[in-house]
Amino acid sequence: MLNRTRLLTAIVFALLLWAVVYPNLVVIGESVRGDGTVTVRHYAEFFGTPSELRALWSSAWISVATVLLSALIGVPLAFLFARYEFPGRRALGALAAMPVLLPPLVGVIAILFLYGESGIATRLVQVALGLNSPPWRLRGPGAILAVHAYSMYVYFYLFTLAGLARLDLAVLEAAASLGAGRLRTLTRVTLPLLTPALAGASLLTFMTSMASFSAPYVLGGGFRVMTTQIFNSKLQGETAMAMVETVMLAAVSLLVLWPLARWEGSRQYVAPGKGMAPLRVPLRSRWASVGVPSLAGLGVLLLVLPHLTLLLVSFVPDGTWTTQTLPPRYSLENYVELFAEARTFRPIVNSLLMASAATFIAVAIALAVGHLVVRRRVAGRRLLEGTLALPWALPGTVLAIALATTFSVDRPWTGRVVLVGTAWILVMAYVLRVLPLTGRAALAGFRQLDPSLEEAAASLGAGPWRTLRRITLPGLTPAIVAGASLAFVTGLGEFVASIVLYTHRTRPIAIEILSQLRDFDLGAAAAYGVLLMVLVAAAFMLGQRWIQAGKQAAD
Amino acid sequence: MSEQAFLELDRLTRIYAGTPAVHDLSLQVGEHEIVTLLGPSGCGKTTTLRIVAGFEQPDSGRVVLGGRDVTRVAPQKRGFGMVFQHYALFPHLSVGANVAFGLETAGLAKAEIGANVARALELVRLPGTEGRSVASLSGGQQQRVALARALAPEPQVLLLDEPLSNLDAALRERTRRELRALVKGIGITTIYVTHDQEEAFDLSDRIAVMRDGRLEQVGPAEELYHQPATEFVATFLGRAGQVEGVAASVRGDLVDCRLAEGVSWPALVPPSAQIEPGTPVRVLTRPEALTFAAHDAEGVLSGTVDETRFAGSVYVYTVTVEGGQLEIHARSAQARIGRRVGVRPLDPPRGVHAFVLSAAERV
Numbered sequence: 001m002l003n004r005t006r007l008l009t010a011i012v013f014a015l016l017l018w019a020v021v022y023p024n025l026v027v028i029g030e031s032v033r034g035d036g037t038v039t040v041r042h043y044a045e046f047f048g049t050p051s052e053l054r055a056l057w058s059s060a061w062i063s064v065a066t067v068l069l070s071a072l073i074g075v076p077l078a079f080l081f082a083r084y085e086f087p088g089r090r091a092l093g094a095l096a097a098m099p100v101l102l103p104p105l106v107g108v109i110a111i112l113f114l115y116g117e118s119g120i121a122t123r124l125v126q127v128a129l130g131l132n133s134p135p136w137r138l139r140g141p142g143a144i145l146a147v148h149a150y151s152m153y154v155y156f157y158l159f160t161l162a163g164l165a166r167l168d169l170a171v172l173e174a175a176a177s178l179g180a181g182r183l184r185t186l187t188r189v190t191l192p193l194l195t196p197a198l199a200g201a202s203l204l205t206f207m208t209s210m211a212s213f214s215a216p217y218v219l220g221g222g223f224r225v226m227t228t229q230i231f232n233s234k235l236q237g238e239t240a241m242a243m244v245e246t247v248m249l250a251a252v253s254l255l256v257l258w259p260l261a262r263w264e265g266s267r268q269y270v271a272p273g274k275g276m277a278p279l280r281v282p283l284r285s286r287w288a289s290v291g292v293p294s295l296a297g298l299g300v301l302l303l304v305l306p307h308l309t310l311l312l313v314s315f316v317p318d319g320t321w322t323t324q325t326l327p328p329r330y331s332l333e334n335y336v337e338l339f340a341e342a343r344t345f346r347p348i349v350n351s352l353l354m355a356s357a358a359t360f361i362a363v364a365i366a367l368a369v370g371h372l373v374v375r376r377r378v379a380g381r382r383l384l385e386g387t388l389a390l391p392w393a394l395p396g397t398v399l400a401i402a403l404a405t406t407f408s409v410d411r412p413w414t415g416r417v418v419l420v421g422t423a424w425i426l427v428m429a430y431v432l433r434v435l436p437l438t439g440r441a442a443l444a445g446f447r448q449l450d451p452s453l454e455e456a457a458a459s460l461g462a463g464p465w466r467t468l469r470r471i472t473l474p475g476l477t478p479a480i481v482a483g484a485s486l487a488f489v490t491g492l493g494e495f496v497a498s499i500v501l502y503t504h505r506t507r508p509i510a511i512e513i514l515s516q517l518r519d520f521d522l523g524a525a526a527a528y529g530v531l532l533m534v535l536v537a538a539a540f541m542l543g544q545r546w547i548q549a550g551k552q553a554a555d
Numbered sequence: 556m557s558e559q560a561f562l563e564l565d566r567l568t569r570i571y572a573g574t575p576a577v578h579d580l581s582l583q584v585g586e587h588e589i590v591t592l593l594g595p596s597g598c599g600k601t602t603t604l605r606i607v608a609g610f611e612q613p614d615s616g617r618v619v620l621g622g623r624d625v626t627r628v629a630p631q632k633r634g635f636g637m638v639f640q641h642y643a644l645f646p647h648l649s650v651g652a653n654v655a656f657g658l659e660t661a662g663l664a665k666a667e668i669g670a671n672v673a674r675a676l677e678l679v680r681l682p683g684t685e686g687r688s689v690a691s692l693s694g695g696q697q698q699r700v701a702l703a704r705a706l707a708p709e710p711q712v713l714l715l716d717e718p719l720s721n722l723d724a725a726l727r728e729r730t731r732r733e734l735r736a737l738v739k740g741i742g743i744t745t746i747y748v749t750h751d752q753e754e755a756f757d758l759s760d761r762i763a764v765m766r767d768g769r770l771e772q773v774g775p776a777e778e779l780y781h782q783p784a785t786e787f788v789a790t791f792l793g794r795a796g797q798v799e800g801v802a803a804s805v806r807g808d809l810v811d812c813r814l815a816e817g818v819s820w821p822a823l824v825p826p827s828a829q830i831e832p833g834t835p836v837r838v839l840t841r842p843e844a845l846t847f848a849a850h851d852a853e854g855v856l857s858g859t860v861d862e863t864r865f866a867g868s869v870y871v872y873t874v875t876v877e878g879g880q881l882e883i884h885a886r887s888a889q890a891r892i893g894r895r896v897g898v899r900p901l902d903p904p905r906g907v908h909a910f911v912l913s914a915a916e917r918v
Contacts, residue, residue: 170643173610176630177637178657178708188656192647 103493441483844906
């Protein structure tokens with residue numbers, strides 16, 4: 001038993017070190033490689049080039065601004081839906097999370113169709129005001145920030161909702177019984193108790209924004225952030241500079257992540273009692289009972305408009321929408337083409353296969369790590385857990401560059417083989433990107449699973465495999481399904497790493513969307529986008545169903 | 556209660572989804588008095604307490620403090636201290652900051668706050684724990700911090716919502732005596748909520764027994780135990796055996812109840828009871844008020860011993876008689892299971908109470 005545990009530990013460790021850690025070390029190595037010696041020349045060049053420093057600075061300030069803007073939208077919205085009762089609250093509250101259905105690139109093009117220079121909303125305003133040119137241009141940092149806030153406020157919204165649901169009503173009442181009014185209770189009790197949730201959302205938003213590629217790539221114009229800078233250097237063959245930029249982006253991300261994560265960890269409060277979530281207050285005054293639902297409805301409409309636009313544009317035949325405000329013709333042509341032609345169907349198959357494979361592998365690794373860390377409590381378990389979470393701190397561009405660099409040469413004795421050009425390197429990138437998701441889910445699942453259940457099975461004569469199959473895995477199902485559906489959805493819409501690693505044969509949906517966009521076939525791009533949206537929604541819904549069914553079976 | 560009511564609950568009604576959780580409840584609490592709301596879960600005692608605290612609004616009725624109607628006053632302006640069932644300590648604040656919270660909202664100066672916090676912690680025997688984190692305290696210590704926090708702003712009224720229910724049995728017993736000494740020492744008017752009869756007996760000046768949102772009876776513990784106004788009070792407080800019979804004759808608050816052929820025991824009835832000769836009754840008996848006798852002696856109910864149990868200070872016997880089952884405490888071992896025995900009251904009518912059977916039960 002012990003030996004088997006050791007063997008499994010060794011295998012998992014080796015695998016993670018090779019796939020997660022090693023490629024990053026290769027990147028660091030490459031960044032200091034001179035002509036056969038170690039050199040800091042490339043770093044000197046980086047710090048001596050104003051445009052490089054500007055890109056680094058841009059990444060940082062855009063991310064901080066994204067956090068603030070997202071919090072400003074998400075937190076009040078969460079308070080509104082959690083604390084007040086008004087007509088339509090449930091439906092509007094659910095719709096408010098809709099941006100999660102849009103993979104990054106799809107969100108960007110949806111917004112482009114709506115607010116871009118020739119977007120529907122832009123043209124409507126232009127016509128209404130009788131202007132000769134578009135009233136605004138969706139370009140540069142402002143546009144990036146707007147897209148970021150749109151897609152990332154959801155983190156704050158969902159985290160704050162969860163935090164508010166965990167609050168114990170009695171604690172708020174205790175504050176009131178000690179003479180604290182609403183404002184004082186909010187600032188002294190509610191917000192401090194929400195800090196773990198807010199810190200978590202800030203962290204997630206900051207990292208996602210640092211790693212964001214789609215928005216700056218499509219909307220940046222001349223405005224560069226680190227991710228687009230890396231991509232450009234790679235494209236122009238400035239390999240050494242791309243390595244330095246990759247290291248710098250990773251370093252800055254880790255620099256912010258480390259203290260914030262520790263601070264967040266030190267502020268996890270355990271609720272003292274079973275607690276009862278605070279009740280919703282019905283809106284009483286006449287102004288509020290009409291005004292709040294209307295405002296909330298208007299806000300939510302704004303959030304859903306990109307989805308609707310995408311759907312609308314997906315029915316527009318190629319080349320029919322030129323200067324009109326609204327597309328003049330609609331047909332199912334794009335969808336028919338999507339499935340009828342091998343060339344256009346290929347990306348769909350690729351994405352489905354690669355996302356499935358990545359999800360399967362990531363779940364398997366996560367289960368092995370969860371077992372070793374939580375159940376067997378092996379030596380080095382913290383390192384194991386840390387390695388599993390590491391890709392989360394590394395932007396997709398960094399991972400992709402690291403993989404592309406490491407697996408482009410055939411030197412098997414150093415652990416490097418040629419994977420570039422195959423589908424496997426994409427699968428590997430997807431696995432790395434989703435490993436933190438499945439890992440987190442598996443660890444949480446194992447921790448919630450009472451070990452005495454497994455001991456009870458053993459005492460009833462069940463061997464390890466039978467216990468695993470009959471007790472452990474069923475108990476882990478909700479957590480695993482939740483993690484797996486997130487992983488699958490991420491893989492399905494993956495763009496950032498794919499754009500560095502794809503070939504024509506292995507191109508996924510997101511890449512195809514981009515090339516359709518380049519050909520100005522907006523309808524086809526939108527149709528792919530809608531398909532992704534539907535697949536994402538279906539994956540989430542099936543996951544939920546599965547979890548619910550499991551719960552009912554358990555009851 | 557001779558003094559004038561300090562805190563008055565005046566005809567409070569609170570309706571949840573069509574059913575009244577509190578129904579037309581009136582209760583007067585004197586200054587410095589400890590009154591316990593006692594009843595099974597779901598009887599409306601916590602709802603009543605929350606109405607007094609201001610967390611719930613009654614559908615009708617008033618809460619009056621010192622002659623002032625405070626029904627519509629927000630909880631934070633009421634100046635009532637409250638200890639919650641799970642303490643509701645602020646997990647992100649230290650012990651000292653928790654206790655200081657109410658003093659800060661009252662706008663006290665820093666130095667004064669420090670002194671008051673120290674005094675409050677001293678009071679609950681946790682001096683010098685200001686810097687500790689709440690999570691590092693044991694359940695009993697957390698309970699005391701919650702008490703110190705509620706008392707520190709010197710509230711006019713203290714409200715306690717089952718504050719001892721999360722402590723283990725031994726600690727609970729010790730804590731409730733300390734709690735009474737502490738509250739009495741300060742002299743603060745207190746409403747205490749519990750479902751635990753012993754706790755109510757130990758702590759209270761008076762007990763208000765609640766059932767289905769209504770007050771059944773209010774009074775000192777002895778009064779509730781010896782003169783229960785309703786059958787519910789008689790069975791909820793202390794143990795009681797029961798046997799059915801018919802009222803034979805009525806003399807004031809005494810009723811002779813015929814329990815079997817030739818057997819009739821005098822029993823106490825509540826003053827409000829509508830009882831006359833021939834009324835079917837249920838007679839409840841306290842175990843310590845009964846004794847064994849020869850089963851064929853006069854005025855003795857005969858039955859069979861069903862169960863015996865040794866409870867330390869007494870032996871407990873369960874005897875099944877015609878029309879009911881009785882419980883008897885005896886100092887020494889007196890009978891074995893299955894034996895035919897006689898039972899009679901020791902000192903009638905003490906510990907023998909008759910209640911009119913409801914129309915539904917008479918069938």
